[in-house]
Amino acid sequence: MTIQTFLRELPHGITLSCRAAGEPGRPLMVFLHGFPEAAFIWDTLLEHFARPENGGYRCIAPNLRGFERSSSPTEVAQYKPQLLIQDVAELAKSENAGGHIDTLVAHDWGGAFGWGFANALPQSLTRLVILNSPHPGTFTRELRQSADQQKASAYMNWLAAPGSEAVLAENGFARLFAMFTMMKAGPEGFGWLTDEVRAKYREVWSQGLTGACNLYRVTPMKPPVPGKTTVDDIPQLPPERVNVQVPTLVLWALDDMALLPGLLEGLDAYVPDLTVTKVANATHWIVHEQPQRVAQEIGAFIQRKPSR
Secondary structure: OOOEEEEEEOOOOOEEEEEEEOOOOOOEEEEEOOOOOOHHHHHHHHHHHHOHHHOOOEEEEEOOOOOOOOOOOOOHHHHOHHHHHHHHHHHHHHHOOOOOEEEEEEEOHHHHHHHHHHHHOHHHEEEEEEEOOOOHHHHHHHHHHOHHHHHHOOHHHHHHOOOHHHHHHHHHHHHHHHHHHOOOOEOOEOOOOOHHHHHHHHHHHOOOOHHHHHHHHHOOOOOOOOOOOOHHHOOOOOHHHHOOOOOEEEEEEOOOOOOOHHHHOOHHHOOOOEEEEEEOOOOOOHHHHOHHHHHHHHHHHHHHOOOO
């Protein structure tokens, strides 16, 4: 199965660089990456679900606004969640007339926009799959109430600071690569971080990091900074803004140092049709570490929750 790469110009003025597999016109699967990743992390899953025996989907993974060759506006306000949700909606419309997504799979920051898409456009989505990305309702609660989650999320304020992108680029992106290896290694160690994968990341990061850091600058969902902000600066979101009515699988790697298991508590209050699968011996980088397990869990979920 060949991965196709292309630039997709969307009618609202944003261009997304995309990776895809499968025939256009087939039921659509969309994959959204996080920070500091890029669309290429999904290649194994794009190829898997494009195969006829696995559903024969049209699979597409965009680089988010601000990443790789996608449009990277300089204004921080251009990274508000509703704008990136619009990017996903317009991308889906470019693939089929109704803009319908059969299964939306999203990790980390991609998950933030996956949760938002499912809330705002449930009629355009059959299923949602979230990998280690906190729901905004439980995330704001934990940022306000949990000292452990505040400590685990403190890096967000560092990434939001002026000039963070320049520091990240120093010494061959040493700090970015350290984000991968600072977490507990799984049974296979860090074998996934091959020279080839490192080269792909260097190519992506060399095209600019400001857009990626702007995601942290624009969000008010960050832990308080002593002497500057308090928990009262973290928004409390009304349930109707964050509830999700589509069948949802949350696949959660338990060795994630940044996103603690407390984020799963009370999630069913926001997502009535919820399946939570916890994965031991996996970190935040589960897509790299265990792509076959991820594909297996998504495939089983699709079978349990057939299209409406």
